[in-house]
């Protein structure tokens with residue numbers, strides 16, 4: 749398996765020390781794991797240090813889907829999607845999204861059989877990621893799915909209370925969905 753210099757540069761730019769194997773190549777799995785480590789950390793930091801602190805603890809400002817009209821904080825899922833959209837614009841050799849088997853927004857439901865299988869796998873056991881290869885159109889992809897866990901009380905309260913949430917008994921530490929990272933294979 750081969751990883752291009754652009755990918756390695758992307759990892760380095762994301763603040764991750766790229767430790768290449770002796771033969772100078774990063775595997776698809778290592779690349780996905782590294783990208784996910786950055787995404788998960790940023791997501792947790794935003795939720796704990798911004799949303800949970802200012803909304804739930806200090807009650808200074810709320811997070812809202814309509815954050816512009818409401819002069820509120822963007823939701824953690826919106827922050828995540830804005831990042832994913834910016835990466836897509838840069839035409840980087842990977843894409844990512846946040847999905848769930850119990851989505852507040854139906855757009856975030858799994859769309860491919862591999863996504864569904866992966867979300868089910870990480871819901872059952874959130875200690876290890878799910879990896880698979882899938883062909884979409886004419887391209888073969890390496891697809892990695894990581895558990896998205898309730899890392900702060902704000903995750904649980906907001907989803908359980910949301911009118912569009914199909915699940916209302918999320919608990920702290922549980923899997924609420926998954927991060928899907930997709931890398932085209934050369």
Ligand code: HEC
Nearest residue numbers: 795811825847848851852853856897898902903906924925
């Ligand atoms: C203030 C409310 C709020 C908070 C806090 C919040 N969410 Fe969400 N979350 C939402 C809404 C609303 C959506 C749908 C956003 C969209 O339109 O895509 C969503 C989307 C998601 C999705 C994609 C699937 C879906 O439900 O549409 C996952 C997974 C998710 N959130 C998990 C979490 C986790 C884990 C946390 C804590 C780290 C968290 N959320 C914090 C409201 C919230």
